[in-house]
Amino acid sequence: MNLAFKPVATLPTQFPGHKHRFHAMVKAGGSLCNLDCTYCYYLHKEALLDQPRIPRMSDDLLEEHIRQYIEAQTGDEVVFSWQGGEPTILGLDFFRKAVALEAKYKKPFQRIENDLQTNGTLLDDEWGRFLKEHHFLVGLSCDGPPRLHDRYRVTKGGQPTHGRVLAAARLLKKHGVPFNALCVVNRENVKFPFDVYRHLTRELGVRRVQFIACVEPKVFRDVAPQRWDAASLPIVGTPQARPGEPDSVVTDWTVDPEDWGRFLCKVWDDWFRRDYGKVHVDLFETAVAQSLGMPSQRCVTAEFCGKGMAVEHNGDVFSCDHYVYPDYRVGNIRTTHWSEMAYSGRQKAFGFAKRDMLPAYCRKCDHLKLCWGECPKNRLVRTPDGEPGLNYLCPGMKAFYSHIQRDIPEILRRVQPRRAERP
Secondary structure, three states: OOOOOOOOOOOOOOOOOOOOOOEEEEEEEEOOOOOOOOOOOOOOHHHHHOOOOOOOOOOOHHHHOOOOOOHHOOOEEEEEEEEOOOOHHHOOHHHHHHHHHEEEEEEEOEEEEEEEEOOOOOHHHHHHHHHHHOOOOOEEOOOOHHHHOOOOOOOOOOEEEEHHHHHHHHHHHHHHOOEEEEEEOOOOOOOHHHHHHHHHHOOOOOOOOEEEEOEEEEEOOOOOOOOOOHHHOEEEEOOOOOOOOOOOOOOOOOOOOHHHHHHHHHHHHHHHHHHOOOOOEEEHHHHHHOOOOOOOOOOHOOOOOEEEEEOOOOEEOOOHHHHHHHHHHEEOOOOOHHHHHOOOOHHHHHHHHHHHHOOOOHHHOHHHHHOOOOOOOOOOOOOOOOOOOEEOOOHHHHHHHHHHHHHHHHHHHHHHHHHHHOO
């Protein structure tokens, strides 16, 4: 045991986190990856965080993370999310140690769950057997059919990867491993909503889809979110607030905000007509839930954030997976217990700022309680009257939320009888 820690028996019975839950993305291999995706928001962490050539969480640090993470939570479920970079580069032995340690430290009433976000290119039958045996949920990255997926998702040598992703999907099906699709919607594939959605659900064969809008300011490699010069941010709707312009605030691969809205509307129509009740699209399902008065199922559309943190290979903890910058380093698990960091005043302030820093333009919006300003990392533009803090995706999100209002009453009619039948 690391002597920097008190044994569990000596910790106060009401230490921070005693009656709470939180979640962390584990970057056990840092930014190490076998691909070279153009739009990746994490590859640059190698230089930003001064990572070693081959970053890897040591065995003793892995144990400290698992022990503390379980100690700090009293819910009946504890979820370990393994991400990167590419986590499968760490090898199966690393994950065998992880699941053994989870079993060692699990509280009697707790259920341990694991999920793995992967590009799928390194999976084989041995991986398939392991993932099935230990009930892993896999998130498989795919951006649509080959011509769209391979536009940005390539190997270090610039070779296409779609064929290997499709092979990974087949392998996971063969071994009975549940998997979802994570699709990054960028400036190119956003123009083909039906091709993307139908490829994921028909060809890849998934029943759960997560769409992530690719939004990166040009300065993302060096400047942390909310550390921008607010006065230099463009007004929403101007050319500078869209990709492809010489003086645009975002990278060329960033999705256009109006295209994002059209993409969501088109996919919603196809989903509602063909797949409602069969396919889970995270943004759609949470919009329905919020329309029923239930809380958001996603952090980006929730009123508050701060419960989803990140831990790097060296034990450094950051406020959020998308805020892995020195500015948002909360501490290190070698010197500070996970619970103290997760429920610190600093982390709570980070979470409440999502709501408290909304501009008046958002507060007056009819869709506020469906959006809540989306992810703060995307608040790259100013409102029409010049107030900073507006989400770059705002035009598209407003178009989408307006579009689905015609179908929400029908969904509510379908849902209400089922709710009434419950005892």
